[in-house]
Amino acid sequence: MPRAQIDDNGTCIYYEDTGVPHGSVTYPTIVITHGALINSGMSITIFERMLPYASKYGLRIITMNNRGYHGSTPYTEEELAHLASPDVEVQAHGVRRLGQETAQFLAYVCQTLRIPVATGEGAKKEGGLVLVAWSMYGTVAVSILGDPRTMGSDLTATLAPYLRTVVFLDSPSATFGVFPDIGRGTPFGDPTIPNERKSDVFIDWVSAYHTSPPDGVPITAESLHEYYTVLPRTPTLRTLSPEDYQRVIELGDCVRLTGLIVATDEKIHHKYAHCAFSDAGAVLPDVNILYLAAAQAPWASMWGAKVAEELIGEAADQGKKKRKATFLRLKGANHLVQWDEPERLVRLLAESCNDSL
Incomplete structure (x- = not known):
């Protein structure tokens, strides 16, 4: 069971790794972090169907289980209390x-697994690292890019030669x-x-197929009221075998953890998101953003796509550098x-590495 120790306190992250693609020494590495209640590993991962295609597209894919999920270090009550604090700064x-x-796990991937650094420009860029943050754990991505205190100078210096792109996958x-x-609610x-x-x-809700407003119709409360429905198709997670379902879905303490994250003050996330997209100079200015929006996801993800497009389209603050972002x-x-x-x-991730989207 591969586990990465990410700090001097013995904190560990469980991960799965496809390894170096055959015949390549300048491959890109894709690190994927999972969403709420659905983990990335332990015999089966919600990303496991992607893994056989890694070598075909010249990629190394690594999936990680966040703390509090199978194989990774649980949170202490004191750490969870920070998220629940009435003090916004503590949150x-x-x-x-x-x-x-x-970010510490990414540093482990770079330094301990010895992946190639990023070299070249545009379509000729090779090697390096891409972080894919799926669903609610896009929270970690806006934290990394939205506040220099998240990584500090040492982690930032470690990741700078490697990290190329942060992908928000249907947040x-x-x-x-x-x-x-x-x-509408959740x-x-x-x-x-x-x-x-x-x-x-x-x-059922998160893995069903939903209808969205037609192309050209903006996402609004009115358009969702008119067009949004759940299609009569078996939700994806209900197609898993009972054994696979038990390994992939984590409830119990993970429900509590998710609730604490969601309940943190919205101003924190709003500030980090604005800075991540509109103040590239604050953290890793050469790192790009790719936002992938699933057209038939739940309404909360549709609204997330709407917000992402607005963040991409808004002007940078005076004297600040806008981060390059693709939707x-x-x-x-x-x-x-x-x-x-x-x-x-x-294939989309490989094309993003080749600058051919």
């Missing part, structure tokens, strides 16, 4: 810890500190759903595109 410290731990709007009041926030059923309803909508894809269309996602 922000807790959010930065999430990003710092991911909900809460990632960016936006909780729209549009008459299963965990729905008072009509009994507590003992919320997790089950969430699994791509994945037609026909739901929130679990990595399971239902694994080669499509691997």
